Amino acid sequence: MSQQRTELVWHRVADRDELPEGRVKTVTAGHKSLCLTHFEGRHAALDNRCPHQGGPLGEGSIEKGLLRCPWHGWDYHPCTGKAPGFDDGVETFQLEEREDGIFVGLPAEASHTATVTDVMAQTMTAWGIDAVFGMVGHSNLGLADALRLEEEAGNLRFFGVRHEGAAAFACSGYAKLTGRPAACLTIAGPGATNLLTGLWDAKVDRAPVLALTGQVDTQVLGPGAFQEVDLASAFSAVTAFSQTVLHDSKHAELVALALKTAIVQRDVAHLIFPDEVQTLPAPEGAEPSEPRGRIANASIAPPLESLDAALELLRGAKRPTIVVGHGARFSMDSVIELAEMLDAPVLTTFKAKGIIPDDHPLACGVLGRSGTSIASYFMNEADVLLVFGASFSNHTGITPKIPTIQVDFDRMALGKFHAIEVPVWGDIDVTAQALLTELVDADAANVEGADGGPSGDSEREVEGSGHGSPAAPSASGAPLAHGASSKVNPRGEIAERWAIWRDEKARRREDDRGRGLNSATVFEALSIAVDEDAVIAVDVGNNTYSFGRYFECRNQSVLMSGYLGSIGFGFPAAMGAWAAEGDRRQIVSVSGDGGFGQYMGEITTAVKYGMDITHVLLNNSELGKISKEQRAGQWDVWQTSLQNPNFAEFASGCGALGIRVTSPDELDGALRQALDHEGPALVEIITDVELI
Template identity: 55%
Template sequence: MSSETPDHDDNLQWHRAIDGDSLEDGEVRVCPVGVKSVALTKLRGEYGAIDNRCPHQGGPLGQGTVENGKIRCPWHGFDFDPFTGEAAGGPDFDVPTYPVDVRADGVYVATPAPAARVRTVSDVLVETMTNWGVDTVFGMVGHSNLGMAEAMHRAETEGKLRYFGIRHEGAAAFAASAYGKLTGRPAACFGIAGPGSTNLLTGLYDAKADRAPVLALSGNVDSSVAGKGAFQDIDLLAAFADVSTYSALIRSGSDHAELMTMALKHAILNRGVGHLVLPDEVQVLPAPDHAASGPTGRMPDLRVGPPAQALREALGHIAAATRPVVVVGAGAKADMAQVVSLAERLNAPVLTTFKAKGQISDRHPLACGVLGRSGTPVASWMMNKADLLLVFGASFSNHSGISPYKPTVQVDTDPLMLGRFVPVTVPVLGDVGVTARALTESLRSNAAIVDQRTEVAERWAVWRAEKARRAAAVSGSGRVSAATVFRALNELAPENAVMTVDVGNHAYSFGRYFEPTSQAVLMSGYLGSIGFGFPAALGAWAAAPDRPVIAVTGDGGFGQYLAEFTTAVKYDMNITHILLNNGELAKISEEQRSAEYAVWQTSLLNPDFSALARDCGAYGRRVSDPADVESVIGEALTYPGPAMVEIMTDPRSH
């Protein structure tokens, strides 16, 4: 039994729609058949198939009801004949019908072969993205970004793109930010109009604050209703104006490839967020005959040397110093070899900001660990003894612990970072690596300069003895101390691991206790956004799937994005999650006590996170005995896929 066939029935493709006995008489149902959806009806023993889309506003006819032998649209009450597609409102509203064949193994529906694909505006945008090297997208597909999503789907099928569907757009932005921090290259995050795009903003502010390149793509409402207060209609250009270094609306007549190029060029060169708004109808317009563009001939060499006068002044101060120290921030990440070479010529201790943790191995005889609130007493001691600071790629945040009272030579590629909060003795504008090499090649050191390596080793011996004492101490709470956790990680974390760290007491403990060798460390530095840690691990894995990825979070931060654990399982991401569960927002409790307030509303009601991990299909173990910490972490690190070690920690021990 078949309904009326559409034109071109010699080009039909048959699809099994349902089992033969699954539809009751008088019932209509939505059935996917190929790339189409049909409203399949059984009435008086016969089957009919019509297009599922009501011509009024696209209502799903298969979700309607069969009344008086007609399908009634659930949105507006239009009636359609289930066999002929005729509409009660007249022939202008008739819908296509499709042949039906009842076979032994089910009910089949035939639909026309898909039309030849038309290259769309979205295709041009995606082609330009991939030409620029953007091959990773984190996002959520929805009704106002489907055209762009389909172009991404085609690019993924061709092997040019990887798409990771997340559970919350905020996680997509954090993941893209982490990808940019690790690689220096942008990934994209992707959302729909309205809330789908505004959910991106916190993660994008993290990228802005830490100067990570990210491409943000916003689907938007149809241009015909934009600005009229339509469903999910907000001014996305206004919403993204502060967070982005570039933001533009794609119009039908735009130079689409050039706007994507502008977004990416701004993101890369300004190390921030490039943003595009894509109206729904523009996404699927046939593309003008414009080629997708790429970076050739568009990008300069940024390795600019310092001005001669500033270099002479810096060398003069170095020549007069007897106890110089080198301070590195995240801006020196790509040039550590040149910076360390200079430090070794001066036998100068190397201190890092918290954001720069891991940029020099703590096993290096000049390394002193992190400076500031999350730092080591080794670094603070050597800072206090210094008579000159050589600062590379750091911007003197109020949390960094860099002394504003010491003579300072500051090197940065961004003129706005030089003397950002207080004047410095010699501001040097130049590439960190080029400038460090120039200083080393022209170096004249003081004859009385102190070899500080012995003192660095002495301070480390004192601090490591204290860390060992804290790790061995028995907690009266029956929980595990943070010192114990990070002692185990010091022994077990692979040297090529990427470690993502959230915000909270565990992060302060990580800064103090963990001694990196060559691990890469990612954190929400200047924004300090709780919730960063686990979504960042998704981004780190996407950027470096061959490296071990270790997420270190607290229960407060992970609780904000715990559904993303299913994302890690879905894509089989090899992420080991070390979750320090102390049952409260312990850092906030401390701040309340410090201000002599009552501790209030910082307790947390947590699930068994390790059981959640197992329910998701991953490895999950809970640890409350210090004796088990090392063995369980070791087991998790060898697990081939997502793994969680939930460690019940003492909120007073960090």
């Protein structure tokens, strides 16, 4: 049973006096796990795996001269590995006691044999997966090793988290920021089910994510093995694609279809990896799949009939107003150019906060419960609404009483909650450019006809302008759309409304009940302190509403849990943002004490990987939003108080920078110090629950 000494590789596994007489321990030689024994003055090295059910013999004990397996009590001789009364036993290995330690000789390790999960991991990176968040565990070790090889090759980065829910939220944040998927990795059973909240957040906010879950061996599926969960059923509602990887699957193609689904449908895809399948040798000649030729250009133009109907409404409007949602975030150059041509106020949904700078002369801020009266005023004054990439959430409150043009890439989103005048199916950037081109061409024709030149439709010119005169220029210098010479120029009104609101914010910054800082002060300071192109991940609660009202965006990107509204989103989403943009942009997260408490252990993840994230924590020792809702519903305020640690000290104990702010004069300096710190930092601000 012992190995021959020839052609062995010797590994130092322990000091000579490290293991007391009569004791055993687990040691590692290369990739081999061994049970090192010390019995009757002699050291021996045995295979660490009990042949019964794989129990770790190095965790056992020597009882009455026999090594007993800690799992089921099977006995072996501590030096020979033989099982008394049987012909079998465990393998032993050559051992030498040298002056500088105890050495074990093993045959040279064979070169790595490519597995099916190697091919699948290579397919993931070929399709653009460059970040994986998750936890390595007993039912995903083969897949984890394939991901390790891709990380060693420089093709991806793996971030080991403290809770799988944080991994899913990190992927959601990554996707909301970039439009590209990241992946999350878990074991079977509870590791997989912990993903579900974060995956639902991604699904309802149309963020592409790839979930990778381990599973028990296929031979024990069904009867109810340890940590067995019917993952296909558990994930069926949250995924657009969910498949189990089998022995004879087309392994690279499964990954390709999963990622194609996630990217094209902007949804969640899921692959289930039974344990034994993960280490199957890859078929000879197996190659990873690549995305070339698999995904069509999504820049589809709208049907001409829809475009003409939209143009007709816009040409007749005196107060057209544009509403943009999160779906327009990658098309704002075209949307803003169109707004400037129309002199149209631009309102955003809360989820789209910041996609037009608040200091733009046509920007009116956020519409709805998390917004201000500026946006509400201009929606109510509009005679046509032009809506790009918004979902008409009841929290936003886009009125159905004003003629509406809705543009979206998703046909199901068009007129989803009520009938609208003009639903336009098309890519937002393409559609905005098409509207702009048609309106500019019409104005050019107007001007040319009025100057005595040729005109293709002189009767329409006279009807549209009222007097046959050229269209009057807008405040921006661009001619007004054909038929809109009496159109209102809103820029002065917008500036006036902003001035009224900023005066109100200044008054609120003076509020002080001696119970902590008010939110207006916190977010005024944060508006000034953060970089103008920072990424800001916002959690759920009163802190979120206050951020929507008081923080003034320049060119920041704002991430939030939109339709799901899941508390705890903020810090993990910032981790995802850091993975996507951390070397190029400042990453900030904002939460209340309730939200941060959900995943506060992830501060250690940020420390481990050097994530340069500044977390701004508003601590009022209460679930303040819930208290407010209880009062509004005439309920008793009950079970909303929180017992908190000193979060700044907690962050410091984890290896991050922690600063506590208890007075307004400390705030600016604390934010600056935290933002300048290289690595994770937390600013805990004691705030007044009533001054939101």
